[in-house]
Amino acid sequence: MTRVFRTRTPAPTWEHGLLAGSGRLGAVLHGPAQRQVITLSHERFFVPVNPRPRAPDLRPVLDDLRRAVLTGDADHAGDLLTEGLAADGYPDGLIWTDPLGICATLTLAVAGVTQELSRSTDLSLGEVAVDLRDGRDGRCAVRVITPRDDETAWVAIESDHEVVVDLALSLGGALDTALDTGGADSSAAVAVTLVGGRDGRVEAVTSEAIATVTARGAGPWEHGAQSLTSRLVVPAGGRRTVRLEVAVRTSGGTPPSPTGPTDVDWTQLRRGQAATHGRLVAASTLDLRAPRGRSTSHDPTTEEVWAAARAGDAGARLRVVEIAYLSGRAHAIAATGDLPPTLQGVWQGTWRPAWSADYTLNGNLQNGGMAGLVPTGTPELARSLLTLVLAHLDDYRENARRVFGADGMLLPSRMSTHGRANHVHAAYPHVFWTGCGGWVLRLAADLVSTTGDRTLVDDRLWSLVEGVLRFAETATVLVDGRRHVVPAYSPENTPSGAGGPITSGTTMDVAILRDAARASAVLASARGDHSLDARWSALAASLPSFRVAADGTLAEWIDEQWHEEPAHRHASQLYPLWYEPDTAFVGAAGVTLRAAALATVHAKLAWRAADPTPPPGRMEMAFGLVQVGLAAAALGDAEAALQCVEWLAVDHWRPALTTTHDAGSIFNLDASGGLPALVAAMLLASTAGTLTVLPALPRAWPSGTVTGLRARGGIVVDRLAWDPDGCTVTLRRLREAAWLAPEPGVLLQAGRPFTTPGTVLPAGRVRVGVDATTIRLQWADPDEGSGLS
Numbered sequence: 001m002t003r004v005f006r007t008r009t010p011a012p013t014w015e016h017g018l019l020a021g022s023g024r025l026g027a028v029l030h031g032p033a034q035r036q037v038i039t040l041s042h043e044r045f046f047v048p049v050n051p052r053p054r055a056p057d058l059r060p061v062l063d064d065l066r067r068a069v070l071t072g073d074a075d076h077a078g079d080l081l082t083e084g085l086a087a088d089g090y091p092d093g094l095i096w097t098d099p100l101g102i103c104a105t106l107t108l109a110v111a112g113v114t115q116e117l118s119r120s121t122d123l124s125l126g127e128v129a130v131d132l133r134d135g136r137d138g139r140c141a142v143r144v145i146t147p148r149d150d151e152t153a154w155v156a157i158e159s160d161h162e163v164v165v166d167l168a169l170s171l172g173g174a175l176d177t178a179l180d181t182g183g184a185d186s187s188a189a190v191a192v193t194l195v196g197g198r199d200g201r202v203e204a205v206t207s208e209a210i211a212t213v214t215a216r217g218a219g220p221w222e223h224g225a226q227s228l229t230s231r232l233v234v235p236a237g238g239r240r241t242v243r244l245e246v247a248v249r250t251s252g253g254t255p256p257s258p259t260g261p262t263d264v265d266w267t268q269l270r271r272g273q274a275a276t277h278g279r280l281v282a283a284s285t286l287d288l289r290a291p292r293g294r295s296t297s298h299d300p301t302t303e304e305v306w307a308a309a310r311a312g313d314a315g316a317r318l319r320v321v322e323i324a325y326l327s328g329r330a331h332a333i334a335a336t337g338d339l340p341p342t343l344q345g346v347w348q349g350t351w352r353p354a355w356s357a358d359y360t361l362n363g364n365l366q367n368g369g370m371a372g373l374v375p376t377g378t379p380e381l382a383r384s385l386l387t388l389v390l391a392h393l394d395d396y397r398e399n400a401r402r403v404f405g406a407d408g409m410l411l412p413s414r415m416s417t418h419g420r421a422n423h424v425h426a427a428y429p430h431v432f433w434t435g436c437g438g439w440v441l442r443l444a445a446d447l448v449s450t451t452g453d454r455t456l457v458d459d460r461l462w463s464l465v466e467g468v469l470r471f472a473e474t475a476t477v478l479v480d481g482r483r484h485v486v487p488a489y490s491p492e493n494t495p496s497g498a499g500g501p502i503t504s505g506t507t508m509d510v511a512i513l514r515d516a517a518r519a520s521a522v523l524a525s526a527r528g529d530h531s532l533d534a535r536w537s538a539l540a541a542s543l544p545s546f547r548v549a550a551d552g553t554l555a556e557w558i559d560e561q562w563h564e565e566p567a568h569r570h571a572s573q574l575y576p577l578w579y580e581p582d583t584a585f586v587g588a589a590g591v592t593l594r595a596a597a598l599a600t601v602h603a604k605l606a607w608r609a610a611d612p613t614p615p616p617g618r619m620e621m622a623f624g625l626v627q628v629g630l631a632a633a634a635l636g637d638a639e640a641a642l643q644c645v646e647w648l649a650v651d652h653w654r655p656a657l658t659t660t661h662d663a664g665s666i667f668n669l670d671a672s673g674g675l676p677a678l679v680a681a682m683l684l685a686s687t688a689g690t691l692t693v694l695p696a697l698p699r700a701w702p703s704g705t706v707t708g709l710r711a712r713g714g715i716v717v718d719r720l721a722w723d724p725d726g727c728t729v730t731l732r733r734l735r736e737a738a739w740l741a742p743e744p745g746v747l748l749q750a751g752r753p754f755t756t757p758g759t760v761l762p763a764g765r766v767r768v769g770v771d772a773t774t775i776r777l778q779w780a781d782p783d784e785g786s787g788l789s
Contacts (some may be wrong), residue, residue, distance in 0.1 A: 003124040003281075003326065006278070007302045007655035010116060014039055014349025015178060015667040018121050018128035018656050020153065021334030022146040022277075023381075025246050026346035027153045029128050029144050033116035036108045036130055036142045039172060040153060041348040043339045044248040045204070045211045046416045047101040047186040050356075055399040055410075055421040055431060058084045062405055065502075066477065069487045070134040071141045072334065072561045075499030077487060078426040085424065094425050097416040099186050099356040100348050103246055104156065104202040105172025107227075108142060110134075111164040114729035116698040118301070121657060123330040124278040125270050128693050136161050140234070145269055148276035150335065153244040154264055159234045167242070169200045169215050170227035178666040179354040185320060186784050196221040199258055200228040208417075214245045216644075217262040239266065280333045283377030284708035286325040286679060288701050290318035302655045314700065317646060324649035325679055327657035328672040332369060335669060341369035342416075343661075345669040354666055358416040358759055361387060361436045362491040363570065366443065367578075367630075368623040368670030371677035374443075376685070377708035379450050382443065390460040392419025393467070396437070400471050403431045408471030409464060411436035413491070429502050432489040434475065435509055435575075437468035438516030442579055445519035449688065449712040452737025454526040462527060465520050469532060472513055472539055482544040484559070490572050495562035505559030508572040514582060515575070522688075525739075546576070546584055546593055553603055556598040566603045569621040574600060574631035580712070581634055582689050598635050604628045605643055612647070612663075619663035622652045624676035633681040633696040636751060641682050642698035648675045679706075686711035688740065690765070693720055693729055695751040714740050715770060726778040728756065733770035745769045749755050753780035 009031070011017045017030030017039075024043050031037035058065070060404030061084040068076040110132060117131040117139070129143040146153045157165055157434040171192045175185060193203040200221030215221070217240070221228040234240045241263055247256035305323065308316035322778040335345030343364055344357040359365050365385070373382040389411065396409035399421040403410060412421035413430040424431045441464070448456055475482035490506040517540040524530050549555040549564045556564060556573040577584035577597060585593045585711020605628065611617040629644030651663035652671040661668035683706050685692040691711055718729040729748070733741065749765045754777040756766050768775050 002299065004122045005302050005323065005327075005657060006118045006120045006299065008118050009303055009655040011172070011656060012121065013262050014236040016654060016656055017344070017349070018119055019331055019334065019347055019658060020128050020144045020146045021125055021346050022148050022150050023330070023334065023337030024149065024152050024348070025146050025153060026335065026348070026350055027144050027146050028347050029130060029142070030349075031107070033132055034109060034113050036110070037172070038106045038144060038153070038155060039349045040098060040103045040105070040213060040244060040246055041346060042103050042151070042211060042246055042248050043337050043346050044104055045101045045209060046098040047189050048098050048206055048208050049184050049186040049189040050096045050098055050416065052418055052420060053090065053095065053422050055402040056088045056090055056424060057402045058431075059402065059405045059424075060084065060087065066486050069502060070479070074502055075549050077502040078475050078500035081502065082213050082426045083427055090424070091511045093182060094428060095422045096181070096183055097358040097414045097423065098355045099183060099353050099358065099416070100344065101186060101190065101204065101211070102171065102348050103204055103211040104352070105170055105324060106215065106244060107168040107170070107172070108157065109166040110140060110142070110157070111166070112136070113140070119656065123327055124281050126277040126330070126334055127270065127273070134159070134161055136162060138304070145273060147269065147272060151246045152260070153246070154269060155242040155244065156239050156266060157232070157234050158239045160237060162236045163234045165232050165234060166233065167218055167230045168227045169202055169213070169221065171202060171204055173348075174350050175352055176350040177350050177354055180352070181355050182717060183352050183356055185351050194223055194228050195769045196223040196228050200230060202228070205251070207320055210249055210251060210253070212249075212256055214256070216243045216245065216258055218242050236390035258610065260435050277333065280378050280381070281326070281330045284329065284676075284706065286317040286704070286706050287321055288322055288704040290322055291315040294314050302657060306650065306653065306655070309443065317650070318700070320649045320653070321645060321679070323657070324653055325676050327653070328659065329372060330397045331658065332372060332669065332673040332676070333378060333381065335375065336384050338384060339388050340365060340667045341673065343369070343668055343670070345369065354661070356414075356416065358414050360414055361411065362413045362430070362433055363572070363623050363627065364670055366439055367626045367674055369673040371626060371673045372680065373673070374446055375680040375710055376676045377710060379447055379710055382447050383456070385440065385443055386456070386461060390414065390464065393460065393463055396467060397418030399431070400475065404471070404475040406471055407709045408469065408474060409437055409467030410434060410475070411440065425498060428492065429487070429489045430503060432487045433491055434471070434485050434488070435512040437464065437471065438512035440520040441465060441468060441516045441523065445522040446579065446712065448526050449522050449740060450710040452714040452734050452740055454739070457523050457527040461523065462529070465523055466532060468516060469536055469539065473535070483539070483542045484544065490556050491570055491571055493556065493558060493565055493568045493572070496565040497563055501564050503559065505544065505556055505557055505562070506572070507546060507554065507556055507558055508575050510546070510558060511575040511582060513543055514540050515579065518580065548592060548596040552596060552609070553600040554593065562760070566600070567607050567623040569618070570623055571600065571604050571627040571631070574627055574782055577631040577634040578627070594635060597631055598637060600634065601628055601632045601637060601640050605640060610645070614662040614665045619647065619651055620661070620666065622648055622659065622661060622671035623674050625671070629678040630681050633678065634685065636696055638682065638696040638698040641696045642700060643676065645675060645678055645682070648678070680709055684709045684717060686712060686713065686715065688712050689742065690747045690749060691715060691731070692749050692751065693727060694722060697722065713737065713746060715746060726776060730772070730773065730774040731770060732772045748775065750777055754778060758767045
């Protein structure tokens with residue numbers, strides 16, 4: 001499968017540009033033909049432009065607020081929250097996190113260019129390029145590579161004829177934004193220092209950090225009013241390179257000294273990228289046997305492939321899913337370094353980004369940017385979540401005390417530079433959403449259970465395990481003998497007919513705590529400390545049962561006084577099916593709940609299908625589709641899962657292979673991480689002791705191959721290939737994960753009945769070895785569709 005893709009769609013703004021990323025450093029290549037622009041950002045450079053008050057002290061109004069919620073008076077609950085916020089000095093509007101900033105911008109004005117021919121991205125090398133035509137019917141190109149795990153961007157200019165390139169190095173960036181969420185102009189908090197000479201240097205200075213970008217290989221650089229300027233001459237048939245070194249340090253830290261060469265062997269640079277970035281991208285591949293079409297004089301552009309898919313061409317629809325899987329993984333990898341991807345990955349081009357381009361933790365990060373890292377072969381990158389979260393434990397303790405008068409830890413719904421829960425308003429009472437901590441424990445447990453790495457459960461992570469438990473024990477209230485989070489918030493929905501979103505007994509709260517009890521057991525085994533097991537078990541047993549709503553869907557609020565509002569982009573009540581299915585949904589006892597969850601899946605899809613356009617239509621928030629699709633896959637509804645995949649791939653991908661929050665609008669990484677995770681869930685499911693192949697294989701994918709999927713129990717599925725007659729699975733267990741296996745081998749099952757030369761157990765399973773084992777499953781009913789019943 002090719003990994004180089006071309007587009008002829010111009011990129012007038014950064015949101016349509018080509019992306020290169022090292023994990024730590026991001027570069028966006030965009031602009032008109034005669035003026036190519038490269039905007040640089042860094043995972044550690046957030047601009048301290050917004051206030052950072054402590055979490056609001058709501059203890060003075062907490063008892064009254066709880067009484068209002070328990071009696072169903074959401075209006076009064078909202079008024080009490082507003083009163084409590086005002087008493088604590090909070091402003092009327094939302095307090096935003098500090099946004100991801102811009103470190104510098106390099107502009108290249110290429111003399112004599114007449115038009116832009118195409119833009120291309122090599123996903124395996126992380127190289128992006130713009131192909132230009134000069135006035136003598138020759139070509140020149142601008143290329144960018146950001147070496148993996150480095151803080152350097154290499155820019156190359158190549159030309160058939162001698163060409164002069166004028167360079168300008170400045171802070172750059174724009175104030176326009178695809179969505180105005182009320183964020184301030186963060187450039188106002190950045191002072192700029194320009195230093196010319198042999199090397200050009202831009203320093204973006206804030207009260208807390210300094211981002212230094214040094215340009216080497218051009219020079220000398222002359223000092224202008226707002227930028228440094230230089231000129232280089234590219235000889236006919238030659239190449240000139242510029243090295244951009246980026247360093248972020250705390251204010252007062254030692255300024256960096258330029259290091260490394262000013263020129264590079266581009267072939268060697270590509271070789272290094274193939275061994276690092278390329279290795280990560282190749283960790284998992286997807287081949288749906290999409291037809292490549294008849295031979296033509298050129299490979300189809302991304303526009304041509306997507307146009308055919310939108311026109312209903314079945315082969316093209318397979319192709320866009322393949323490309324979306326590849327490009328989504330490549331961009332999620334490129335945006336993950338020491339820290340996970342923000343809403344916009346590690347890329348930036350505006351000083352007023354939507355939602356501050358932060359880490360939104362009520363679904364975007366978990367179901368979006370990082371969702372595919374563990375299941376699609378790169379679990380080592382998921383460590384970045386722990387780096388982000390475990391740095392602010394004291395903030396979480398303070399959040400718990402001030403918001404709920406509780407012990408333990410309350411994690412916020414949004415983060416960038418701190419862990420304070422202060423993003424709150426009566427219309428968006430995010431401080432009452434308590435699920436982040438338990439969700440992090442699930443992701444940590446999956447990281448341990450797919451890699452076998454027990455060292456992950458260090459003292460800080462174990463403190464979080466205890467902190468989440470202690471919060472649940474002290475922040476919940478007893479209602480009819482069961483523990484409920486009161487007040488609560490189901491992101492970001494309001495019950496039908498209610499006067500506000502502050503509620504009690506949300507399904508997501510219960511599901512996350514039940515799941516956190518299972519996750520903590522994995523972490524306890526890894527650490528060899530079972531001192532919390534009994535408390536976690538007691539907590540899980542004290543929680544209320546899930547409920548079927550009057551409309552037959554899975555209730556979003558377990559408390560019956562709150563009525564369903566299905567016309568909403570979130571699907572938080574489906575959390576019990578996103579990872580290891582909650583035991584309440586398993587077996588004969590779970591039939592009713594599974595049926596209700598399936599009704600929810602279909603209701604959410606029907607709501608979107610009624611107006612499948614960007615806002616004001618309903619095709620918004622890509623990760624909401626991921627949430628629905630993951631549940632559909634777990635329930636074996638292959639066609640519903642496919643609908644989510646195709647809506648994501650066809651409607652949320654741009655010609656540059658970047659993704660959007662809504663269909664065609666707002667640059668965002670949620671679909672990049674979410675679609676690969678959803679496809680993986682359709683092809684493989686696992687628990688600690690079982691492996692299910694093809695649990696939700698749609699009829700539109702009759703044959704295919706996927707490689708490199710990861711499963712719980714430390715299982716690597718090196719290759720899974722299927723056809724109309726059966727499937728072949730090659731799997732192994734990581735040596736370091738042997739401690740996870742209570743029994744030898746693994747129980748293998750499939751999304752449809754099968755026969756195999758091995759002994760088939762009564763439940764339709766076969767126990768197979770995990771030492772580089774290859775097994776062929778023959779479908780017992782080759783004419784039947786697939787998918788679990």
